[in-house]
Amino acid sequence: MPTTTKTTLHIINKTTTNARLYQDCCDSMLEGDELLLIESAVYAGCEQNFHSAIPTSFPIYALEVDVAARGLTDKLNKEIQLIDDNQFVNLCCIHHKSISWF
Amino acid sequence: MPTTTKTTLHIINKTTTNARLYQDCCDSMLEGDELLLIESAVYAGCEQNFHSAIPTSFPIYALEVDVAARGLTDKLNKEIQLIDDNQFVNLCCIHHKSISWF
Amino acid sequence: MNTQKSLLLILRNPSFAGSNNRDTLDIALGCSVFDIPVSLLFLNDAVFQLLNNQESQVIEQKDLSPTLKALDMYDIQDHYILEKDLQRYQLEDEALLLNCKTLTDSQLALFIRQFDIVINL
């Protein structure tokens, strides 16, 4: 398999208070990679300075149940795509591997 | 007891990778307060940008055994005063209260 | 009287992130029974605990909002948040679960100085 198809799903589950975690995660992303916010990470989607808090230009998803559980459904930045558990599993299939940042 | 004598010993035990923890701790400090670095926090004393990593102008101490355990004795910034366990206890006596940041 | 010591509890975690929040609220209730005056500071990510419309059941986690609302019955009525935390997450106009006083950055240190004991889990 050529290296270029070995894309990664990055999964992060902490708030942006852990700024270095977001930096390390985003520094590890390459063309084709995607970022999924789960658990406490969904709060990142209501940051005033969204783009500096999540320093990446690659696609960002957030897990729908985690957003709803935290009362954020109406507050999330519109650039973030909400997905359900099935789509989470599907993202894991599409990408060659996943990396969890916690 | 007048408010002005109710000084605080702030005790922090994480590295400066937890930047917001240092910010919250230092924002909580007032004239007369002091800061003690223990456990992983002693690494903060080898930061290249020491003053931006620990944003305070109040006195900073570090626990000697924790510095030695990590091999940092020769690396610590000279503005930090090394103290032993007895002096740690003593700082707790001198100050009206302590706050642990972890 | 010993019980005149004042206690500040600092919360720093968002909802559902470990037991720190629950453990802190349990201390609040436990200490108020002993007539220790208790204040709560929701610092940093802890402001998120105060959001309405949380649906903890969809992730099968414990809902702390009944405990938060019970604080009033225990005469725990002094709740504080930081202005900068509300701004960071654009929550300035939000109706929160508790009636909180807002502190500016420069008020924080003086606020903390008045207490005799601080627990910061």
Place this chain on the structure above:
Amino acid sequence: MNTQKSLLLILRNPSFAGSNNRDTLDIALGCSVFDIPVSLLFLNDAVFQLLNNQESQVIEQKDLSPTLKALDMYDIQDHYILEKDLQRYQLEDEALLLNCKTLTDSQLALFIRQFDIVINL
């Protein structure tokens, strides 16, 4: 052959900060026994694990340096660190416990892409 899958272990914690480091090294040893090729990336605060002159006994914590030195015997020889982490803590000229290759910020993402499995405790 399934066993051609390559494994990257990312360490992010300094010495004596929980069991993550030990647990990660145990995975390294366990997987190498099954002929899984293992590489280690000491990211962020994890560079501190590689310092000489650590005296774990003064705080009665477990010393991981024997385990680090044993990696070689298990044919685990690919160790990486980031240039920026060395700079941040002024460790550029430091003799480290392991012989590490240094990556720049811009090399990191391409480096990670080549692996099949990443465990990041």
Place this chain on the structure above:
Amino acid sequence: MIFSILLYASQSSAQSEQSALRFTRSALQQGHKIHRVFFYGESVNAISSFKVTPRDEVDITDQWLLLAQKADIDLVVCIAAAVRRGILDTQEAQRHEKKSANIKEGFNLSGLGQLADAIIQSDRLITFGN
């Protein structure tokens, strides 16, 4: 696809175990296979049979057992991580002369080889931690 799950929670009451469970359910519903769930680090504390979960909370270990029975999932608890934290099966309790076992029935103590095997046998390894 064949998945395995690595659980590495540091707090017994954080959400990661529940996230892992939901992921597992969803993968099974879509016809995928979950080969193994490996409990490592502090996650082993969750597998104590002595735990008493408050009535208004959910004990997730019971749900793992239900899923495992239905879908033939191997629930492995790292033996080194468990024994050092005092989570013992009958054999370990006897070996170390402790009064009883306290691992929930249906979970198996085994070594890190089972994690290596999971890596080899599975198409994907997903870590849930905190």
Place this chain on the structure above:
Amino acid sequence: MIFSILLYASQSSAQSEQSALRFTRSALQQGHKIHRVFFYGESVNAISSFKVTPRDEVDITDQWLLLAQKADIDLVVCIAAAVRRGILDTQEAQRHEKKSANIKEGFNLSGLGQLADAIIQSDRLITFGN
């Protein structure tokens, strides 16, 4: 002076318990009184009598017991935190129909009132956590 210690470690193997122990020793040596050590949150996991500590590591709970005997320190483990994590004394084991107790002898399960009492009785409360 009279001190009390609040222990709130989230990882069983982090250093905070050892720091608290060293602080306690040092305070006693200087003639201070340690009124109580209160184990809360995940710290209760450290008090399991089923733990098997590897030979090259130190089991700190034994050192707490030694100190407590010498200096009459009250070692209290929060009962709610303990029971939900499966750390039980004989009474709790019977009440919840578990096979045996697994709290180390010398540590006492009790409620948060003991922390409130520690706050009232002590000149200083020092928290060690992670």
